[in-house]
Amino acid sequence: MRVTPMMTSENALYNIQEGRARLDRLNEQISAGLNILRPSDDPITSRQILDLQNKVKEGDQYLSNITKSNLWLDFTETALQGVSDVLNNIKGVASTISSGTTDTAVRTNSVSQLKEMRKQLLDMANIQLGDQYIFGGYKNSTLSVAGDTNGTTGIANIDVTNLSVGMAVSGDGIPANTVINSIGPGNAITLNNSATASGSGVRLTFGPPFNAAPFAGSALKGDLNGTNSITGLDTSTLSVGMPVSGEGIPVGTKIAAIPASGTITLDAPATITKTGASLLFGGNFRGTDDKIQVEVSRSSKVEINVSGSELFSGTGTYGSVDLFAALDGLIAAIESNNVPAIQLNAANLDKGSQQVSNARSDVAGRMTRLLSTKKMVTRDQNTAKSIISERQNVDYAKAAIELTQQQTAFEAALSATAKISQLSLLDYLK
Incomplete structure (x- = not known):
């Protein structure tokens, strides 16, 4: 095969350009610290790196969800501790009068304490984290x-x-x-x-307004006349079906109707006539039982809320005690010195304490699960980052050696090309 000077020149230029390109690419890799600078460098590895980077970002979102879920559950546990403390205080008062007493002053003092504790229990039922009621669900059930x-x-x-x-x-x-x-x-x-x-x-x-307090209630003064009607009330916060308790009000009484502003009708008549009687309204759940679930991994969701109706009204797996009804029954029983009713409602409140303990155990289990999931997600992220580093990041020691070798080869190519380009036909005729 005849090799012409043109072919020699073109091959020499091609080799110089290739050497220059390899040298530039090594310089660029070292400067950027990356093996793959663009997808065309290695399409398969580029796709793998993109998938792994998406997995890391996905893990970041899961970790954020876990952090927020832990905050909600921590706050719920604090609230449940508060509910448990209130119930323990109620049981303490009940234990001092469980056998009844004819001393009106003692009964009046006990009832006064229990009514204040009822307000505390209602406050705990309506506790908020930011602007969200933690026991109220989340759906607008309108x-x-x-x-x-x-x-x-x-x-x-x-x-x-x-x-x-x-x-x-x-x-x-x-x-x-x-x-x-x-x-x-x-x-x-x-x-x-x-x-x-x-x-x-x-x-x-x-339906109820969105994000309304899950347990409506208030302490008001009203005028009793021994019938189903109560007048002289501020009815702005009351609603049909709301439980009513207080002086002269039978246990389990609810609002049957609100016929006019300032007046309500009960589903059972009051037993006394009195102006300015102390009354308690509320304890009925008006939130939702929706389960707020947060995705903490690709195949796992964790429920972060506790249903107010299950906790306070006993409608779920924690227990079957309506805490407000049991407390109202205890107050009414002490007022009338009904010893069997005092003991019955005190026993129900004791079961209610176990109901709250069951909820706390449930919350603790979810928090443990979140901790395990957090470790798993973090471990997966570290593995993905390690693989990305292995395939993407430059090995500077190796790259430096390759750069030196390529620099030497490039300089040799330049030197050889320079010598070849100086030859002419006369050099061969000597």
Whole structure:
């Protein structure tokens, strides 16, 4: 094969350019500290590195979720400790009077203490982390339903399937603090307030307001007259179905209706007549039982909330004691010196303490699970980072040797090319 000077020149230039490119790439790798500078350098390894980097970012999000979940559960545990302390104080008062006493002053003092503790229990039930009620669930359980208003308390032609007495009502022509008083007969409901306008197919919203305190309640003064009616009340915070306790109020009594501002109707008559009687309202759960779950790994979610109804009303797996009902029963029993009722409600509150302990054990188990998951996610992240470093980061000692070798080879190529380029036909004819 005949090798022409042009071929020799082109090959020499090609080798110089290739050597220059390899030298530049080594310099660039050392400067950047990376083996792969662009996907075209190694498409397969580039894809693997991208997948591993996504895994690290995913782990960062999981760790953030775990941190927030731990904060919520830590706060829940603190709240549960507070509930447990209140119940222990209640049991302490109950134990001193478990056999009853004819001393009115002792009973009055015990009742006064228990009513204050009831307020504390209600405060714990409505405790917040930031602007969120930790025992209230999270969903806005409102319904949007059309109905015909006629300027009175009645609403006709409405789908009552998912409605219930005590639900809050809002919409065009509906006054504030309006609730359902009764349902039926037929597709009709009555409200505790009259609509201010008439209309067909008016869009109405039913249900508690979003993020409302899960346990409504307050201490108020009212006038009893020995019947189902109580007057002289501030009814702005009251709703149908709310439990009522206090002087002359039978155990288990609830608000049956709110016929007018300042007046309520009970589902059982008061046993005394008194002006300015001390009354307690609330303890009924109006939050939601939704389980707030947080994703802490690809295949794992952890529930971070405790249901208020399960904890305080005994509707779930923790126990079956309604703490507020048991406490109201204890207060009423002490007021009437009913020894069997005192002992029964004290025993129920003792079971309620175990109910709270069960919830605390559940929360502790979730926190342990979060700790284990955090370790697993961190370990996976470290493994991914190690593989990325191995495939992506430059080995400076090795790169320095390669750079020296490439520099030497490049200089040799330049020297050889310079000598070849000086030859001519006359050199061969000598």
